[in-house]
Amino acid sequence: MTGPLKLFYGNAVSGEQRFPRPDLEAEMLRLLEHSGGLKMFQLRRIGKSTFRVFAEERMKQRGYAIVSVDAQGLRSPSQLLLSVFSQMPRQTNGFVDRVTQWAASDKILPNALWETLGAALGGTVSQDRAAGDSIADYWPTISAQIVRALREEGAKLLLTIDEFTYLLKNLMDDQGDRGRQQADNLLASLREWRAAGLKMVLTGSIGLLSLAREHKFSTEHLNDLSGFPIPPLDVAEARMFIQAAVAGEPDNIWTDAHTDAVLAETEVLYPAFLVKGLLSIGMRRPPEPFRIADIFATRVRPDLHDSFVRQLNDRFKRYRVMDGDYQRKLILPVLRQIMEAAQNGSTASSITAPNEFRGIDVQDALAMLHEDGFVAYIDARGGDRVWRASSGLVTLWWRRAGL
DSSP states (O other): OOSOOOOOOSSOOOGGGSOOOHHHHHHHHHHHHTSSEEEEEOOTTSSHHHHHHHHHHHHHHTTOEEEEEEOTTOOSHHHHHHHHHHHSOOOTTSHHHHHHHHHHHTTOSOHHHHHHHHHHHTTOOOTTOGGGGGGGGGHHHHHHHHHHHHHHHOOOEEEEEETHHHHHHHHHHHHHHHHHHHHHHHHHHHHHHHHTTOEEEEEESSOHHHHHHHHTOOOGGGTTSEEOOOOOOOHHHHHHHHHHHHTTSTTOOOOHHHHHHHHHHOSSOOHHHHHHHHHHHOSSSOOOGGGHHHHIIIIIHHHHHHHHHHHHHHHHHHGGGSTTTHIIIIIHHHHHHHHHHGGGOEEGGGSOOOTTOOHHHHHHHHHHHHHTTSEEEEEOTTSOEEEEESSHHHHHHHHHHTO
16 A cells, blocks of 8 residues: 555455555465464454455466366356356366366266366356256265366466355255265365465355254364454554544644544454544544534444444354253353453463363353454463453443353
8 A cells, every 4th residue: 555545334445445455464374484474363353354355366477377266156066167167277287287187188077067067167157057966976986086187287366255154054954964065075175276276365254163062073184274363453553543544634734632532432453443534534524523422322333332242142052952051051151251350361271161161161162252253362381271251342232241
């Protein structure tokens, strides 16, 4: 960003709409360069999509071909495969040609399915083409051909899958046990692709760990991916964000007092919160600083709070469908201990396991609560982890939920 920050609220942003976060951006690129990729399964509106787009842009500058898939509406591995293949770069004797030649010569697909795959490689197949669903029956063999092509060509490829956990959820909601097996095959194949050199960024606004617990599938195949949590801005960064946003306004009458008021009223310093607040205030002709509190109370917080509270409600309700009354017997008692400790936090060693559960069960519960946005932690000196509510929004949710 070389000029003023141009605010936009809603989707992923880039260029002059993106506020640079150099330390996080450098960490993301280091992890991508030296591992198979990243996973981000966090709440909406915290910046996942913006960082995914950043990764695509920077890796493209480094010579990578980018394949980007929105998986929220996909309901089968076949649809994912067709989406991926339709975007693969085409070159003579390149990756695509290798896979198609081997598949044809080895006769691994019936003619109808081969036609569907060939149409996908040409970018002319519809995602809802019925024949495509049967490709799942040949998934392991096709995946093996992809691994073979990746290893022999050594192509520089980055695959990003947005809302990946929605695809897994759709699979199991639609097909039950068969969907669970397909999900396991898919996760295993993606790991093999990464081992063969394909970089990945997987994101989702549904927590993976709670989804796995609910539907009884393993997440081991994603252990090679580095987690990439996106923290809020610190106060100094948030101040620079506001200054960059107001810098381009003509006849600027924005003052430090305006900035202080915005920072005081913003619940969590994610860029989306600041953007919502600044757009509601109006930067060209801002009101007196003392009026900003009322604007946040009537126009900003209701919308943002409702959005985050709904997300937390949805995630907490998912624990209800887990076997063994898991939400009431384990999740809720563990979360209550942390919430009642307030700002002091709870050390991991002080969180007691309810009857019939053990310490390892508490660790699993904490991992889910962390990924789902309820709790955060720091590792104190000596190794004892300190847990607390991840933000004031969680404290608000807790009060409203009446748990």
